[in-house]
Amino acid sequence: MGRPKEFDPAVAVDRAMEVFWGQGYGATTPQQLAARLQIGKGSMYHAFGGKRQLYDLALARYLDTRVQAVGAMLDDPGPAKEVLRRALQYLVETDLERPDRRGCFATNSAVEFGRVDDDVTARVLDFFTRTESAFRGLIERGQRDGEIRPGLDPAATASMLLTAATGLHVLARVEPGPERLVRAVDATLALL
Template identity: 40%
Template structure:
């Protein structure tokens, strides 16, 4: 007869996510995860299969929360420039108000784990695709309202803005201050004014 799991899986994933986000994959030991979750090594392996399995679950949790929140911000009514600026400045604020400057777990994973970790790559790729789709939808709405030129290449603009997001996350983790990062946001948004190539 199988033993009943005696711990809260969601709480374990949340605790592991915080550890991985703070320390990274390589610098996090199984003992770190045991201490953070309060769950024995054997139980962690039984529930998640491996450190990689727990990392993938933690990364998926982070991606859902982070990209889900961004998609909600992008789905708000209002001029597309204001909606995009609200998203980007919100990310700047998240970065500069985090005393540990952990950055973004999606970006951190892309730098630390890819391409050698295909499972993490699928989570990262899915998160970036979802963010790109949300930015593209916001830009299409703006174009339909006449806020962008009718022939604006919204797919290219979305790719550029998502790449800007990743750069903001890296610069913020490296210590760039609010003023510098906000200047990057405002400079990036000028692309919306550029005539088509």
Template identity: 45%
Template sequence: MARPREFDPDSVVDAAMDVFWVSGYTATSTNDLCEGTGLARSSLYNTYKSKRDLYEEALRRYGRRTRTEQAELLARDGPVREVVRGFLLRAVDTQLGDPARRGCLALNAAVELGGADAAVAELTRDDFDTIVATMRALIERGQATGELSPGDALAKARLVHAALTGIHVVGRVAEDRARLTDIVDALVDSL
């Protein structure tokens, strides 16, 4: 008779996500995952089959988190410019407040493996598309009220996502907050 699990699988995926987020997929060893999750190698592999399966599950978990955050963002009231500005400034503060300067897990995965790995590319595209869809809906809302100038809302939403990506990349080496808030201000003023 099999022993019941003595750990919470959701907590294990969250812990593994943090390990991958800091080190990336390739540089993360099984020992790193065991240490980060607190599981023995046998428990890890009995539950997740491989490092790869656990990585994909971590990316799916990150994507679910993104969808939840984006739904909350879309539900916010107030001027659209300020909602978008707040979203981007939270990314600035998160990036600069993280001692490891991890950036965005989906972006990291896309850079590391996305060009050579169809499953990772799909998972990261889904994450990116969620953000773009939210920004598009916000921009269309702002255009409908006259707050934002008319134009291609999808292209503008992709521009917001590009600025977010830039914040995560530049934020890894930025020495001051102004370098990142300039990106935010210029982007939001252009909407």
């Protein structure tokens, strides 16, 4: 009979997600992960297989959580423009409230891995596609309700919104305050 696990794997993945999200894959050492997970390196390798496998689990957790959160936020009742404003302001506020200014884990992964890792690229692109689809649904709803210009192409507008949201995450990593980000939100909404 083996020893019982002394840690909760789900909690360990959440803790690993925080480390990778803040530092990136390349800057994170196995020693840092083991310390943050509060387990020995051997236990970490035994439970997860290694740094990359743990990264994959952490990224998957983040993507699943964010797809649900963004979808729920964009499905809120009320005027589409107000729903969109709240969603974009939420991105700005949550990015700026943390002293480590870590941005979006998906965006960070896209920047770090780019086209050099097909698996990460495919998973991040799927996340972006699903987010864009949620934006498109909101645009179409706003057009049906008469508050978003009917001549706008919902697919193109959703792509613009995805680009704006991604850009907000990147800017928030270096901006000292919210002014530029709020202007960008306002300008984006004015285009609708």
